[in-house]
Amino acid sequence: MTNQRLATHVGAQVLLAAGTLALAGVAPVLAENTPMQIQLSLDGTAATARVEDSPATRDFLAMLPMTLTLEDYASTEKIAYLPNRLSTQGAPDGIEPKKGDVAYYAPWGNLALFQKDFRYSSGLLRLGRIESGFEELLKPGSTQITVELKGS
Numbered sequence: 001m002t003n004q005r006l007a008t009h010v011g012a013q014v015l016l017a018a019g020t021l022a023l024a025g026v027a028p029v030l031a032e033n034t035p036m037q038i039q040l041s042l043d044g045t046a047a048t049a050r051v052e053d054s055p056a057t058r059d060f061l062a063m064l065p066m067t068l069t070l071e072d073y074a075s076t077e078k079i080a081y082l083p084n085r086l087s088t089q090g091a092p093d094g095i096e097p098k099k100g101d102v103a104y105y106a107p108w109g110n111l112a113l114f115q116k117d118f119r120y121s122s123g124l125l126r127l128g129r130i131e132s133g134f135e136e137l138l139k140p141g142s143t144q145i146t147v148e149l150k151g152s
Contacts, residue, residue, distance in 0.1 A: 037150040038064070038102075038128070040113075042143055047133030048150055049102050055087035056104050057127050060111075065148035068111065070137070078113040078137060080145070085109045086125075094122040100130040113137055 038061075040047045051057050060082070068080035077097075088106050097103055101114045107123045113130070115138055130137070137145070 036061070037131075039148055039150040040130075040133075040137060041146045041148075042070075042136055042139070045133060045136040047130050047137050049128045049130045051102070051128035052126060054091065054125070054127070055089040056091060056125050057086075059084070059086040060104070060127055061149065065146060067144055067146045069142055070113070070145050071142050072140060073112075075115070076118050077115055079105075080111045082109055082111055088125065091125045094120055094124050095126050096120040097124060097126070098129075100134055101126055102128045102130060 036051050036053075038049050038051055040049065051061070063083065066083070068082070070078040070080050073079045082104075086104050086106070086109075091106075095101075095103065097112070097114045097118045099114055099116050101112075103112045103114065104110070104125045104127055105112050105121070105123060106125060111127075112124070
């Protein structure tokens with residue numbers, strides 16, 4: 001990537017690219033050393049997560065804002081099915097998730113919020129990590145959350 005970058009604030013998304021930027025249909029790209037955060041809102045409370053820069057994360061951010069149904073899964077994670085699959089380009093074969101990780105499970109096409117550490121899982125990609133408000137997301141049962149860019 002060249003050191004020439006163009007940053008344009010469009011609605012709630014920051015788009016960065018080298019060279020000419022065609023605004024229509026372009027997913028957001030995160031700048032080096034520029035932390036991007038998402039907010040996960042549930043029943044009037046919010047959790048904040050810092051996201052990593054990856055093709056999967058850019059696909060995820062392009063879907064925001066969105067409302068999802070979180071469900072308990074195996075007493076380990078809260079999951080929600082996304083409306084579209086995310087890119088796995090350049091992703092590792094899997095990760096060993098930690099409590100607070102925001103991840104994408106490519107085989108099923110779902111978002112996963114890890115409630116506790118878990119073993120290495122093939123097909124799992126880390127999108128980011130919850131930094132605050134994590135406990136608010138751990139209400140038992142099915143719940144609706146809204147995910148959006150924070151501070152845009």
